[in-house]
Amino acid sequence: MSRAVAAKAPVLQRLFTYRSVRTATVLTGTATALYLIDTHYNAQAFRRTARTAWNGVLVGWDYKFNFTPGKADQINDLHQRVANRILHVCETNGGLYIKLGQGIATQSSVLPPCYLTTLRALYDDASSVDYQAVEKIIRKELGKEVHEVFKTFSKIPVAAASIAQVHKATLLDGTVVAVKVQKPEIQVQIEWDLIAYRWLIKAYEYIFELPMSFAVDYTTKHLREETDFLNEARNSELCNEFLQTDPKLRQEAYVPKIFHEYSTKQVMVAEWVDGVRATDKAAIQEMGLNVTKVMTSVVDVFAHQIFVSGFVHCDPHPGNVLVRKHPNNPKKHQLLLLDHGLYMRESDEFRKQYCLFWKSLFLLDQKSIQEICHRWGINDPQMFANATLLKPYNMNRSPSITPTTNTSVLDAYEIQMKLKTSLKEFLINSELLPKELIFIGRNMTIVRANNKTLGSPVNRINRMARWAVVGLGHDMNLWTSRSTGDLLSGTSTISRNTRLGFWKALSSTLQASFNYWMFEAALALMSIAYHVAQLRSYLERTILGKQSAGFEAVLDDALKLKLEQEYGIKIEGDLFDA
Numbered sequence: 095m096s097r098a099v100a101a102k103a104p105v106l107q108r109l110f111t112y113r114s115v116r117t118a119t120v121l122t123g124t125a126t127a128l129y130l131i132d133t134h135y136n137a138q139a140f141r142r143t144a145r146t147a148w149n150g151v152l153v154g155w156d157y158k159f160n161f162t163p164g165k166a167d168q169i170n171d172l173h174q175r176v177a178n179r180i181l182h183v184c185e186t187n188g189g190l191y192i193k194l195g196q197g198i199a200t201q202s203s204v205l206p207p208c209y210l211t212t213l214r215a216l217y218d219d220a221s222s223v224d225y226q227a228v229e230k231i232i233r234k235e236l237g238k239e240v241h242e243v244f245k246t247f248s249k250i251p252v253a254a255a256s257i258a259q260v261h262k263a264t265l266l267d268g269t270v271v272a273v274k275v276q277k278p279e280i281q282v283q284i285e286w287d288l289i290a291y292r293w294l295i296k297a298y299e300y301i302f303e304l305p306m307s308f309a310v311d312y313t314t315k316h317l318r319e320e321t322d323f324l325n326e327a328r329n330s331e332l333c334n335e336f337l338q339t340d341p342k343l344r345q346e347a348y349v350p351k352i353f354h355e356y357s358t359k360q361v362m363v364a365e366w367v368d369g370v371r372a373t374d375k376a377a378i379q380e381m382g383l384n385v386t387k388v389m390t391s392v393v394d395v396f397a398h399q400i401f402v403s404g405f406v407h408c409d410p411h412p413g414n415v416l417v418r419k420h421p422n423n424p425k426k427h428q429l430l431l432l433d434h435g436l437y438m439r440e441s442d443e444f445r446k447q448y449c450l451f452w453k454s455l456f457l458l459d460q461k462s463i464q465e466i467c468h469r470w471g472i473n474d475p476q477m478f479a480n481a482t483l484l485k486p487y488n489m490n491r492s493p494s495i496t497p498t499t500n501t502s503v504l505d506a507y508e509i510q511m512k513l514k515t516s517l518k519e520f521l522i523n524s525e526l527l528p529k530e531l532i533f534i535g536r537n538m539t540i541v542r543a544n545n546k547t548l549g550s551p552v553n554r555i556n557r558m559a560r561w562a563v564v565g566l567g568h569d570m571n572l573w574t575s576r577s578t579g580d581l582l583s584g585t586s587t588i589s590r591n592t593r594l595g596f597w598k599a600l601s602s603t604l605q606a607s608f609n610y611w612m613f614e615a616a617l618a619l620m621s622i623a624y625h626v627a628q629l630r631s632y633l634e635r636t637i638l639g640k641q642s643a644g645f646e647a648v649l650d651d652a653l654k655l656k657l658e659q660e661y662g663i664k665i666e667g668d669l670f671d672a
Contacts, residue, residue, distance in 0.1 A: 139286040142187045146290040149183050150297050157301050170208070177212035184216055189280055190287040192216050192256035193317065194294070217411075222254035228261065228275050235358040243356060247273070253413070255433075257321055262366060269365075271353065276360040280321055288314045308524035309532055316408070316533070320435040323362035327352045329434040330364075336403035343398055345420070346391040347429040369416030369430045373547040378417055383427045386551040388417050389544070391429050396541050397558045400534055401449050401565030404440035408533040409433060410540050412547075438533040445565060448534070452562035455479055455487065456616040457609055471526030478520075481535070483555055484542055485649040542646060549631065550644030553624040556617050563613070573606035573613075 153176050160172050184195035195216040228249075232240050240247050244263040251259040252272075257280050261273045292310050299306045319325045334349040348367070356363035370377035372392055378385050392415060399406045407414075416430040440448070447466055454462040460475075467475040479487035538558075545554050566572050624645050631642040 139283050142191070142283065143286050143290050145187065146183055146191075146294065149179050150294060153179060154297060154301055170206075173206040174208045174212070177206075177209045180209075181212050181215060184213070187287075188221065189256060189277065189283050190291075190317065192220055193320075194287070194291050220254050220256050222251045222259045223277050225249040227278050228259075231275055231278055231360055232273075235361040236356060244271075244273070258323075263363075265353075265356075265363075271356075271363050272350070272366045274323065274362040274364070276321065276323065281360070284318065284321055288317065291317075305524040308527065309529055312529040313532065316436060316438065319437075322359050323357060323435075324359055326433075326435040327354065327357050327362060329437045330431075332405060333399075333407065333431065333434055333437075336399070336405055337395070339403070340398060343391075343395055346427070347395050347431055349431050349434075367416070367418070367430045367432075369418040371412040372415040372417050372429065373412040373544050374417075375548055378427075381417075381419055382425070383417065383419065385548055388427050388429075389548055389552045390557070391427065392544060393541060393552050393554050393557050394561070395429060395431070396537055397561035400440075400537065401445065401452075401558075401561045404442065404445040406438045406440065406530075406533060406537055407431065407434065408436040408438050408536055410537060410544075412544060415544070436533075438530060440530045440534075441528075444528045444530050448528075448530075449562040449565040451482070452559055453566065453613065455483065456559055456613050458616075469526065470528055470531075471523035472520065474520045480653060484538070484653065485555065486652050486655075546644070546646035546650075549642070550628065550646040553621060553645065556620050556624070559613075559617060573609040574602045 156172060156176060161169065165172075180195065184191040195213050229240055232238075232243070236243055243266070245266050245268065247263040248261045251261050253260045258274050258276045261275065262270070263273050264270050291314065292307075295307050295310050298304075330349050330352055337347050337349065338344045350365040350367050353363040353365075370381070372378075372388060375385055378388055392410075396407065396410055414431070414433040416432065417427055418430060420426040420428040447469070450462060451466045453459075454466070463475050463479065467473075467478055472478050476487065542554060545552055627645040627648045631644040631647075634640040634642045
């Protein structure tokens with residue numbers, strides 16, 4: 095027994111030498127100091143980034159060793175496991191990670207469905223910071239105490255989001271205002287978070303072998319701008335200026351006034367407005383307003399931004415679009431547009447090409463569609479048309495994957511690999527893809543979901559197609575195939591027409607008239623399909639007592655079927671309601 099103890103003694107002595115104890119003490123002290131600094135002065139940025147990196151390694155490891163043909167029956171479990179891990183990281187880190195997670199959730203075209211269904215939880219209300227933190231921010235930003243600026247100030251926020259929260263207050267002159275206060279940790283965390291976001295996208299690009307990082311610089315630029323409330327104030331005023339250019343929209347939509355003397359990069363004071371969500375059907379009807387007219391205004395406002403002004407609100411969810419009775423005519427409605435932090439400005443060249451793309455879809459002008467897609471580095475016009483309209487679009491293209499409606503579990507690996515190949519071939523050059531399409535897709539998806547929530551009271555696609563034509567201009571020469579080529583090449587249609595002879599001019603006029611009426615005929619057919627779907631929805635509700643979302647739901651079902659038949663993608667639930 096004594097010999098055993100003696101044998102162990104040298105080991106213990108070596109373990110507890112002065113040098114080892116000193117090293118352990120220094121390491122412990124350093125770790126404690128870093129922890130305290132990170133907690134009290136760095137908004138936990140080190141820990142948040144480390145948490146992201148660690149979980150990123152686990153995700154990569156999981157896919158590397160478990161996404162294999164031999165484990166085809168476990169692939170859906172693998173996707174769900176990773177989605178749960180991402181949700182945990184986003185919820186734990188909070189702040190900008192909420193928006194990053196929401197961004198991943200909207201990538202339903204390239205990621206498995208469980209990503210959207212799991213990360214949808216990030217769209218719920220975010221947590222808020224306590225009133226003491228709000229007081230401190232106002233004191234730092236405005237140089238005054240809260241009571242020196244506001245007569246009253248609600249200590250409990252009326253709304254909270256990922257980067258800010260809103261309090262109701264009154265100025266010293268009695269004006270009721272909304273005070274938007276940025277959460278104190280955002281300015282410290284944002285650069286670390288964007289680095290982690292860039293790393294995460296690179297990791298996803300490697301794991302899924304799909305082009306995803308080409309838009310990182312563009313996305314991070316807009317995310318930075320969203321945390322600058324002076325930029326948001328400018329956006330709101332510019333939005334209002336563009337609305338004023340349209341006689342109808344200037345009456346139907348309103349942007350609350352900004353009080354610049356009380357606004358900084360982290361605090362913004364705006365006019366307080368009362369309204370109900372644009373998707374709250376019962377509340378809208380209770381005010382005596384027409385739901386169809388309200389939704390028509392919603393579609394028109396954002397279609398005007400996309401096709402005419404080129405200055406696009408990228409987050410038009412129901413909480414940012416309210417409805418009230420018009421102050422000058424209580425029988426009419428007025429939209430209230432809020433939260434102007436995330437905007438995107440289109441180049442004029444892109445805006446015209448996008449208008450032309452929409453017009454060409456309804457004219458079945460395959461030459462123009464293919465030329466535009468080629469300019470944008472898109473190799474699959476059929477898939478892009480489906481994504482643009484959020485409905486099936488037929489260009490007489492044979493399926494790239496054998497149609498199937500009964501895929502066995504054992505086929506899952508093969509199908510997802512074929513889908514990956516299709517998506518990789520979708521872009522021939524990701525650098526050519528207009529980055530504007532990222533946020534336009536987000537805008538249109540949210541507006542479409544809002545329309546669906548109300549039972550599809552508006553033929554959204556038809557109205558957007560008409561706004562696309564408005565965006566091109568009222569010159570009938572734009573309806574000729576030659577003018578389409580001029581528009582894409584940048585040649586002036588007017589200067590070319592002055593050189594045309596009489597018969598060529600007559601031919602162009604006849605062609606323009608024919609194309610115009612073809613466009614109207616296509617919209618008429620779409621209208622017939624819309625009204626048939628709405629009638630069916632009405633009968634299902636009144637006779638069978640079934641809940642139906644109308645025409646948008648019909649388009650969803652048709653697109654789901656097409657995706658399953660052509661690409662082998664089987665979609666469950668409301669995947670398109672991002």
